[in-house]
Amino acid sequence: MGGVCIxxxxxxxxxxxxxxxxxGGARALQPLGLQTSAALLxxxxxxxxxxxxxxxxxxxIVYRCHHPLLSAGQSDAVLVALQPVVARxxxxxxxxxxxxxxxEVAPRLAARLRAALATECVQVGAADGAIVARRQVYGxxxxxxxxxxxxxxxxxxxxxxxxxxxAAPVEGRMEDVEVSIDAEALPxxxxxxxxxxxxxxxxxxxxxxxxxxxxxxxEGFALLRELAQLMGGAVGASRPPTDAGWVPASWQIGQTGKxxxxxxxxxxxxxxxxxxxxxxxxxxxxxxxxxxxxxxxFSVAHLGIxxxxxxxxxxxxxxxxxxxxx
Amino acid sequence: xxxxxxxxxxxxxxxxxxxxxIDPVTRRQVREGRPLVISTYDENALxxxxxxxxxxxxxxxxxxxGPAATSGDAIRLALAMGADQAVVVDDPQAxxxxxxxxxxxxxxxxxxxxxxxxxxxxxESADWVERVVGPLLAEALxxxxxxxxxxxxxxxxxxxxxxxxxxxxHLVEVRPPAVLAVTSDESxxxxxxxxxxxxxxxxxxxxxxxxxxxxxxxxxxGPLEVEVREVTLPExxxxxxxLSGDPGEQAAALAQRLRELKLL
Numbered sequence: 001m002g003g004v005c006i007x008x009x010x011x012x013x014x015x016x017x018x019x020x021x022x023x024g025g026a027r028a029l030q031p032l033g034l035q036t037s038a039a040l041l042x043x044x045x046x047x048x049x050x051x052x053x054x055x056x057x058x059x060x061i062v063y064r065c066h067h068p069l070l071s072a073g074q075s076d077a078v079l080v081a082l083q084p085v086v087a088r089x090x091x092x093x094x095x096x097x098x099x100x101x102x103x104e105v106a107p108r109l110a111a112r113l114r115a116a117l118a119t120e121c122v123q124v125g126a127a128d129g130a131i132v133a134r135r136q137v138y139g140x141x142x143x144x145x146x147x148x149x150x151x152x153x154x155x156x157x158x159x160x161x162x163x164x165x166x167a168a169p170v171e172g173r174m175e176d177v178e179v180s181i182d183a184e185a186l187p188x189x190x191x192x193x194x195x196x197x198x199x200x201x202x203x204x205x206x207x208x209x210x211x212x213x214x215x216x217x218x219e220g221f222a223l224l225r226e227l228a229q230l231m232g233g234a235v236g237a238s239r240p241p242t243d244a245g246w247v248p249a250s251w252q253i254g255q256t257g258k259x260x261x262x263x264x265x266x267x268x269x270x271x272x273x274x275x276x277x278x279x280x281x282x283x284x285x286x287x288x289x290x291x292x293x294x295x296x297x298f299s300v301a302h303l304g305i306x307x308x309x310x311x312x313x314x315x316x317x318x319x320x321x322x323x324x325x326x
Numbered sequence: 327x328x329x330x331x332x333x334x335x336x337x338x339x340x341x342x343x344x345x346x347x348i349d350p351v352t353r354r355q356v357r358e359g360r361p362l363v364i365s366t367y368d369e370n371a372l373x374x375x376x377x378x379x380x381x382x383x384x385x386x387x388x389x390x391x392g393p394a395a396t397s398g399d400a401i402r403l404a405l406a407m408g409a410d411q412a413v414v415v416d417d418p419q420a421x422x423x424x425x426x427x428x429x430x431x432x433x434x435x436x437x438x439x440x441x442x443x444x445x446x447x448x449x450e451s452a453d454w455v456e457r458v459v460g461p462l463l464a465e466a467l468x469x470x471x472x473x474x475x476x477x478x479x480x481x482x483x484x485x486x487x488x489x490x491x492x493x494x495x496h497l498v499e500v501r502p503p504a505v506l507a508v509t510s511d512e513s514x515x516x517x518x519x520x521x522x523x524x525x526x527x528x529x530x531x532x533x534x535x536x537x538x539x540x541x542x543x544x545x546x547x548g549p550l551e552v553e554v555r556e557v558t559l560p561e562x563x564x565x566x567x568x569l570s571g572d573p574g575e576q577a578a579a580l581a582q583r584l585r586e587l588k589l590l
Contacts, residue, residue: 111465187470196494315577
């Protein structure tokens with residue numbers, strides 16, 4: 001009884017990477033002396049593999065919730081499924097990934113449990129017997145340190161903020177939890193999933209080229225795509241191009257969109273609003289190409305080119321081709 | 327359709343870095359002397375509400391929680407854009423409250439307003455980005471909840487909403503009453519009020535409710551508050567190395583540096 005319970009998802013059978021990141025978060029809370037368990041939500045034959053994966057990363061008890069409605073985006077179904085797990089495990093701390101479902105579920109779960117709530121955390125740890133969490137505030141301009149002393153507590157963790165921990169196998173056990181979901185009773189239900197992916201997963205890519213308002217229109221993204229393909233990278237965007245419909249919204253990088261931590265991020269025609277910078281500041285090397293030498297993006301960039309991307313990017317493509325001999 | 331839109335006033339998020347400061351006592355951003363604007367996505371929420379009213383009829387109420395003394399501009403803009411009435415929950419402490427405390431007060435204010443079909447708010451605030459107000463309002467009001475909504479259609483008495491998701495979009499069927507947290511989209515760019523709208527707005531009702539009155543009806547629901555120990559500015563260590571020359575030379579220099587860094 002008690003301990004830290006991570007809300008793990010294997011909605012299409014495969015354990016989400018974010019679930020393992022939460023295991024890392026649970027490990028960081030170990031100074032509090034809390035055991036780690038997991039509520040595993042999903043369906044399909046792959047669930048057994050997901051259970052094994054959790055045990056391999058040190059999760060003792062896995063409460064397996066198997067139901068076809070535990071699929072993409074069904075937040076109300078997740079809330080129903082978690083109810084018997086919480087009743088059985090009575091966790092002091094629940095860790096949830098701040099993804100599509102998690103950002104709806106975490107606050108609602110906290111409200112139902114009258115729990116303490118900290119969302120969108122980028123670091124979790126323990127000090128002096130309390131949970132200490134950090135989160136970005138003011139569009140990434142500042143970092144807030146929150147102290148959570150009350151139990152139960154619900155914490156949501158930003159995807160890709162924590163590393164996947166090394167394996168630490170345990171002889172775990174799995175308990176099946178009976179999940180009874182009345183589809184008709186769900187107040188909000190996903191009827192259709194419209195997939196819209198960057199060519200290469202933005203969050204996994206080691207090279208990301210981002211385009212902004214400065215591209216002037218959707219055509220500019222064709223150049224960026226050519227450069228990205230050459231460098232084995234992915235193309236993303238800041239908010240204005242996605243708001244304008246130049247590129248799919250799922251390409252958006254920033255506090256509201258995706259958080260990326262590639263080895264190389266090239267920001268093209270992006271002025272560097274704080275919301276955008278918050279989502280890219282974990283990149284190892286940042287290159288900015290912008291006509292405006294005063295653009296705030298240069299304050300976080302390591303390498304900068306002041307110039308017109310219509311001239312610089314084709315020249316860069318030509319140079320990279322030369323160096324690669326293609 | 328009865329629609330309530332929650333609007334928050336924040337310091338302009340595009341404020342230059344030199345004007346950004348944290349108050350060491352309140353651990354929140356210094357507001358004095360800084361321009362205040364309606365929080366980014368709240369204006370999109372208002373636009374979505376107004377479009378629904380344009381299509382389906384009904385009433386849009388703008389609801390804000392904040393010090394009444396500084397809430398005037400936000401309220402006037404909302405009324406000029408087309409909201410039918412406004413309610414200000416006058417709360418001098420609002421700028422230092424976290425989302426959970428805000429949601430509790432907003433829920434009480436919504437209940438006091440009476441019947442609603444939809445409560446709309448921004449998917450996140452431009453300052454603390456907790457993303458909790460929508461879901462917590464939904465719990466407190468026992469309403470359905472969908473976040474990151476960009477479009478809303480009414481189909482046979484239920485709502486079909488488009489939600490921005492990790493893998494693209496979800497079309498979600500929602501039964502009102504519902505709380506929807508709205509994100510930006512090409513379809514919900516906030517309208518610019520015309521001069522005539524600004525004049526008409528002066529005649530629309532604005533109700534100011536003292537926060538104590540609202541709080542006394544708030545009940546005990548909601549999550550516990552957490553302590554904000556400190557808010558610090560990260561050290562920016564990056565110092566940008568500018569590459570000079572004509573575009574060809576700049577590109578060559580960049581490729582060379584990327585090669586040295588083993589990124590190419």
